[in-house]
Amino acid sequence: MTRSVLTTEQHRRVADAIREAEGRTSGEIICVLARSSDGYFYPAAFAVTVALMLASLIAAVALVSMWVILPMWQFAAAQLLSFATALLLLWRWPALRIRLVPRALRYRRAHRNAIEQFLARNIHVTENRTGVLIFLSLAERYAEVVADAGINAHVAQEKWDAVVSNLVARAAKGELAEGYEEAVRACGDMLAEAFPPATGDENELNDHLVEI
Numbered sequence: 001m002t003r004s005v006l007t008t009e010q011h012r013r014v015a016d017a018i019r020e021a022e023g024r025t026s027g028e029i030i031c032v033l034a035r036s037s038d039g040y041f042y043p044a045a046f047a048v049t050v051a052l053m054l055a056s057l058i059a060a061v062a063l064v065s066m067w068v069i070l071p072m073w074q075f076a077a078a079q080l081l082s083f084a085t086a087l088l089l090l091w092r093w094p095a096l097r098i099r100l101v102p103r104a105l106r107y108r109r110a111h112r113n114a115i116e117q118f119l120a121r122n123i124h125v126t127e128n129r130t131g132v133l134i135f136l137s138l139a140e141r142y143a144e145v146v147a148d149a150g151i152n153a154h155v156a157q158e159k160w161d162a163v164v165s166n167l168v169a170r171a172a173k174g175e176l177a178e179g180y181e182e183a184v185r186a187c188g189d190m191l192a193e194a195f196p197p198a199t200g201d202e203n204e205l206n207d208h209l210v211e212i
Contacts, residue, residue, distance in 0.1 A: 004211055005033060005138070010177035011209055017181045018207040021188025026198045027130040027151065029187055030121050031180055031209040036098070036139035037113035041090060043105060044097035048086045052079065098139055110142035117212070118146045126204050130195050134183045136167055136176075143167045145187065154194035163187060180209060 006014075018029050056079050063070060090097055098106065114135040118124060123131035129150030136143045145160040163186045170179025 005035065006177055006209065006211070013177055014180045014184065014209040015207050017184040017188075018209075021184050021191070022203065022207065024188055024197065025130075025191035026128065026195045026201045027132060027188075027191035028123065028126050028203075028205045029132050029134065029184055029191075029207075030123055030205055031134045031184065032114075032117045032121070032136070032212060033176065033180075033209060034110075034113055034117075034135070034137040034139075034212045037106075037137045037142070038109040039094065040097040040101050040106075040109075041094075044090050044100040045087060047100040048090065049083065052082055052086065055082075106140040107142055110137040110140040111144060113137060114144045114146055117210075121205065121210070123205065124148055128195070130191065131205065132187050132191065134163070134167070134180065134187060136171060136179075138171065141168060141172070143171070145183075151191070151194070155190050159186075159190055 004011075014031060018031065021029055056075075060075070090100075114133065114137075117135060118131075118133045121133065123133050123146075126148065129148040131148045132151065133146040134143075135146060143164045145163050147155065147160065163183050166186075167179045167183045170176065170182065
């Protein structure tokens with residue numbers, strides 16, 4: 001069983017923050033914390049392959065310039081051994097993979113994960129389309145607030161960006177629970193202004209932080 005990133009007490013604090021925020025609005029807030037949004041084995045393997053091919057080319061030119069002639073099978077064997085060793089390292093230590101992947105790709109994978117979580121948690125099927133996902137992927141150091149169609153027309157993107165920036169900054173300091181609490185309160189303030197509590201309003205989504 002995978003160990004939880006946050007403690008039980010920290011989960012309780014975030015859940016309390018969600019309940020307090022939702023008590024001031026008809027909107028719904030869901031928090032998701034991902035350890036990583038992709039395994040990155042194949043992108044990292046591609047990067048390693050390109051690097052090894054370039055290194056082989058440089059090595060071949062250097063050997064020729066020094067009048068060192070190797071049998072073709074020896075050179076090919078060295079290439080295969082290097083490639084196999086690199087793949088073994090990537091398989092054995094997943095943390096190495098993400099360091100070989102461009103930031104743009106990491107962010108695209110994390111954004112895709114955020115959208116998938118938005119749909120998987122049924123945030124898009126709330127009655128008035130006023131659901132909000134606060135998403136953070138640790139490995140990519142990526143955060144995003146995904147708001148449903150009923151909210152985006154009322155809240156400027158700059159406000160969501162401010163929530164994201166603070167959450168990422170808190171996460172960088174290891175203050176995940178505090179970051180989520182502040183993000184939830186900020187989103188609650190924005191939702192309360194545009195969508196105050198309605199008569200007969202029901203809690204449509206679970207009030208807790210989900211770790212994946």
